[in-house]
Amino acid sequence: MSIPDQPLEQAVGAAMIAAEGVPGGWTTLTLDVTAAGDLIESGFEAGMPDGGTVDLEPPDDANHAARALRKAMYAPGVGTWWNATFTVDADSKVVRATYDYDNPPLGGMVDDDDPGAGGDADDALMLKDHRLFPRDEARLPAWHPARAGGVSSRGSVDGADRRP
Numbered sequence: 001m002s003i004p005d006q007p008l009e010q011a012v013g014a015a016m017i018a019a020e021g022v023p024g025g026w027t028t029l030t031l032d033v034t035a036a037g038d039l040i041e042s043g044f045e046a047g048m049p050d051g052g053t054v055d056l057e058p059p060d061d062a063n064h065a066a067r068a069l070r071k072a073m074y075a076p077g078v079g080t081w082w083n084a085t086f087t088v089d090a091d092s093k094v095v096r097a098t099y100d101y102d103n104p105p106l107g108g109m110v111d112d113d114d115p116g117a118g119g120d121a122d123d124a125l126m127l128k129d130h131r132l133f134p135r136d137e138a139r140l141p142a143w144h145p146a147r148a149g150g151v152s153s154r155g156s157v158d159g160a161d162r163r164p
Contacts (some may be wrong), residue, residue: 004097008069013088013095015061022046023054024080029088029112033066034105036082036121037128040067043108073099079135102141109143 003012016022017028028047033040042058066084070121074080083100107119109126140147 005069005072005097008065008072009086009095009097011065012062012069012086012097013093015059015065016044016086016095017093018070019044019056019059019062021056022157023048025049026054027090029090031056031062031066031086033063033084033086034082035067035070036105037132039106040070047080065101072106074133076137077134077136082129104141104143 012031016031019029022029023046025048027047027049029044031044032048033042035041040063041063044056044058044062046054048054049072057063068085070080070084079101081099081101082105083103085098087096088094089096096158104119104121104126106121106125107123110120110122112117126145130140130144135146137147
């Protein structure tokens with residue numbers, strides 16, 4: 001996969017540290033980001049010395065930097081990540097990040113047969129993401145609707161059910 005853009009990765013961390021509401025005494029800050037197409041969602045928390053966590057409002061600046069980082073990390077034919085976790089340690093202020101290129105964003109793919117079981121990523125969103133950040137077929141996970149010539153799990157590119 002591609003090498004992270006260090007200034008953008010650092011911008012994510014700086015926005016996390018500067019975020020409103022970060023409690024004093026935090027030990028770690030963690031931002032979980034999930035993205036596809038032009039959609040980005042995140043969760044943000046502070047780890048505390050007692051081992052507990054405090055949920056916080058994700059900082060807009062961190063989301064903007066993560067969106068720019070996702071775009072910067074795109075590699076032709078390889079794609080870019082769908083999920084990332086950024087962690088800042090209070091002592092070092094070093095940003096560590098992990099990037100997930102394989103699992104669906106937004107908690108998983110929508111399951112039309114059991115709407116409560118799946119996530120929020122639908123075929124249309126994933127196909128839009130594929131147009132923005134195309135991957136070679138060999139780099140597409142089995143769950144991706146662009147596999148096998150763009151036919152979705154429901155039988156067509158546009159998501160309409162054309163099964164007999």
